[in-house]
Amino acid sequence: MLGASLLLAQNSYGATILVMGDSLSAGYGLPKDTGWVDLLARKAGARHTVINASVSGETSAGGVARLPQALAKHQPDIVLLELGANDALRGLPLQATQNNLQRMIEQIAQAGAKTVLIGIQIPPNYGRQYQQKFSQMYQELASLEKVPFVPFLLAKVANRKDLFQPDGLHPVAKAQPLLLDTVWPVLRPVLKTVKDK
Numbered sequence: 001m002l003g004a005s006l007l008l009a010q011n012s013y014g015a016t017i018l019v020m021g022d023s024l025s026a027g028y029g030l031p032k033d034t035g036w037v038d039l040l041a042r043k044a045g046a047r048h049t050v051i052n053a054s055v056s057g058e059t060s061a062g063g064v065a066r067l068p069q070a071l072a073k074h075q076p077d078i079v080l081l082e083l084g085a086n087d088a089l090r091g092l093p094l095q096a097t098q099n100n101l102q103r104m105i106e107q108i109a110q111a112g113a114k115t116v117l118i119g120i121q122i123p124p125n126y127g128r129q130y131q132q133k134f135s136q137m138y139q140e141l142a143s144l145e146k147v148p149f150v151p152f153l154l155a156k157v158a159n160r161k162d163l164f165q166p167d168g169l170h171p172v173a174k175a176q177p178l179l180l181d182t183v184w185p186v187l188r189p190v191l192k193t194v195k196d197k
Contacts, residue, residue, distance in 0.1 A: 014047035015194040017187075018074050020063055020104070021082035021118070023056035024153060024179075029165050030172070036179035043180065044191070051076070059086045060100035067104050071111040077194040079108045080187070082118035082153060088126065088134055098137050105145045114194070116187055117142050118150040121158070150186045153179055 019025050019037050027035030041050035053070050055062065063083045071079075081104060087097040101117070108115045119138030124131050135151075142149035154171065156178040157163040163175035171179065 014049060015044075015077040015191055016049045016051065016074060017044065017078045017080065017191075018070060018076035018113075019050065019052045019054055019080045019082070020067060020070065021052075021054035021080070022058040022086055023054075023170060024085065024120075025052065025054035025080075025082050026056045026058075027052075027054075028056045028170050029167075030170075030176070034173040034176055036176040036183070039176055039180045040183070040187075043184065048191070054082070057086055058083060059090070059092070060084055060097045060104075061087075064100045064103055067107055071107065071113070075111075076113045078114050078116060078187070078190055080116050080118060080183070081105065081108070082120070084134075084138070085120040085122070088120075088122045088130075094130075094133055094137055098141060101137075101141055102145065105141070105147060109145075114190055115145070115147040116150065116183075116190055117145075117147050118153050118183065120154070121152045148186050148190055150183050153182060155182050 025035070025037050027038065037050065037052045037054065044050055051074050053066070060083045081101065084097050084101060105115045105117070117138060119135065121135050122131055138149065138151065152158070157171050157175045163171055165172055
């Protein structure tokens with residue numbers, strides 16, 4: 001009987017997924033429960049817990065400040081890290097953004113969790129050189145820290161104006177499944193490793 005109970009406990013193991021992001025993950029301007037993180041919670045199923053700790057307007061520095069408490073409170077198995085876009089909007093130095101993201105990845109590892117880094121790309125009107133360096137920053141971090149990487153959260157919607165709110169920055173509700181479709185193929189293998197531990 002005890003063996004059967006242990007087997008049941010192992011088979012029913014669920015992962016805790018913490019999302020640390022900005023307005024793109026917080027569901028800015030969307031009807032309740034229609035953001036891609038909400039869709040992720042439904043797709044992951046009842047066995048898994050998805051906690052959305054995203055804050056609209058969040059910078060990487062804000063993420064660094066909030067992360068330790070979030071890790072201690074939720075004790076996640078996986079952290080989806082989607083920050084940096086607001087740093088670019090404010091023209092903050094790339095090196096500072098990279099340092100903040102790297103610090104968060106290291107803190108997540110020290111807490112025994114796995115990071116999935118979610119990258120963002122910015123429009124060319126910020127300057128071609130800055131645009132390229134911003135994109136490369138995520139790639140270099142993922143390679144350096146050896147973490148799974150989603151190159152561009154908005155990859156499937158970036159060229160579709162009809163999928164954005166009037167501000168041109170935030171995708172509408174009908175675009176959210178496409179954001180999830182971009183994240184899920186990278187997250188799913190990580191989720192499997194956690195389930196099987």
